[in-house]
Amino acid sequence: MTKMKKIVVIGGTGLIGSKAVKLLQDAGHEAVAASSRNGINAYTGEGLEAALTGADAVIDVSNMMSFDKAAITDFFETSSRNLTSAERAAGVRHHVLLSIVNADQLTANPYMAGKLAQEEAVVSSGQAYTIVRATQFHEFIETLAGAYAADGVVKVPDIHFQPIAADDVAATLVEAALGEPKNGTVDLAGPERATFKSFIRAYLGSKSDARPVAADAAVDYFGAPVVTGSLVPGEDYIKGRITLTEWLKA
Numbered sequence: 637m638t639k640m641k642k643i644v645v646i647g648g649t650g651l652i653g654s655k656a657v658k659l660l661q662d663a664g665h666e667a668v669a670a671s672s673r674n675g676i677n678a679y680t681g682e683g684l685e686a687a688l689t690g691a692d693a694v695i696d697v698s699n700m701m702s703f704d705k706a707a708i709t710d711f712f713e714t715s716s717r718n719l720t721s722a723e724r725a726a727g728v729r730h731h732v733l734l735s736i737v738n739a740d741q742l743t744a745n746p747y748m749a750g751k752l753a754q755e756e757a758v759v760s761s762g763q764a765y766t767i768v769r770a771t772q773f774h775e776f777i778e779t780l781a782g783a784y785a786a787d788g789v790v791k792v793p794d795i796h797f798q799p800i801a802a803d804d805v806a807a808t809l810v811e812a813a814l815g816e817p818k819n820g821t822v823d824l825a826g827p828e829r830a831t832f833k834s835f836i837r838a839y840l841g842s843k844s845d846a847r848p849v850a851a852d853a854a855v856d857y858f859g860a861p862v863v864t865g866s867l868v869p870g871e872d873y874i875k876g877r878i879t880l881t882e883w884l885k886a
């Protein structure tokens with residue numbers, strides 16, 4: 637029988653975090669759903685010492701949605717420094733961070749610059765870690781369709797896309813946290829790769845939204861210039877199970 641462990645999920649009330657907490661609890665582990673509204677704040681350090689006492693691993697899926705580069709970088713960098721130093725003080729074995737595929741190549745996008753700063757804070761911390769870089773979530777496609785819509789048309793970058801379901805992301809993070817630290821990065825993507833345009837079209841179609849979707853090589857990714865492979869991993873990556881069609885049906 638697997639030994640029960642205490643795992644602290646920073647951002648445990650959010651989309652990915654709440655799924656990770658449930659998976660851990662269902663498997664018999666003690667999962668702490670840490671978030672600022674629960675009095676555990678990675679940015680200020682409030683409540684961290686008590687929350688981390690006796691913890692085996694931390695999964696960091698906290699988030700701040702901003703395109704202010706200084707603010708987002710400060711949030712991710714400071715939070716990661718606070719977390720990893722509190723983890724070292726408490727003897728926590730493993731820090732698992734959720735980041736984004738190719739974040740290091742897309743830093744003209746201020747959010748990606750923040751994610752890279754977050755990764756670098758973890759790598760340089762001295763704490764044992766695994767960084768899981770995921771592609772965009774199925775749950776994020778609606779936001780993307782909205783962001784690229786103007787004048788009755790949705791005009792998206794002319795690139796490949798390989799989105800993943802939040803359930804697959806949460807399961808991968810839980811498996812990583814219970815395993816050995818890689819002290820490195822693994823990529824995670826959905827089961828199907830196609831054009832960005834085709835995924836947006838399929839999503840809108842499922843909502844009976846007939847707006848035309850166009851691909852344009854001049855369109856960037858929130859400030860970052862992109863090429864065909866900018867949002868998808870290389871050959872070596874973990875593949876999720878749930879297709880967009882299955883996710884839409886569910």
Ligand SMILES: NC(=O)c1ccc[n+]([C@@H]2O[C@H](COP(=O)([O-])OP(=O)(O)OC[C@H]3O[C@@H](n4cnc5c(N)ncnc54)[C@H](OP(=O)(O)O)[C@@H]3O)[C@@H](O)[C@H]2O)c1
Nearest residue numbers: 647649650651652671672673677678679698699772773776
């Ligand atoms: N969207 C995508 O397609 C995509 C793709 C790859 C990776 N990611 C990454 O996935 C991660 C999780 O995203 P998500 O959609 O699950 O986020 P989310 O639903 O917005 O949840 C964010 C969580 O962070 C918590 N939080 C915010 N500030 C905090 C703080 N100072 N201390 C502790 N907890 C804090 C929030 O709770 P409180 O408000 O109570 O603090 C909430 O529980 C993000 O880091 C994102 O970069 C996203």
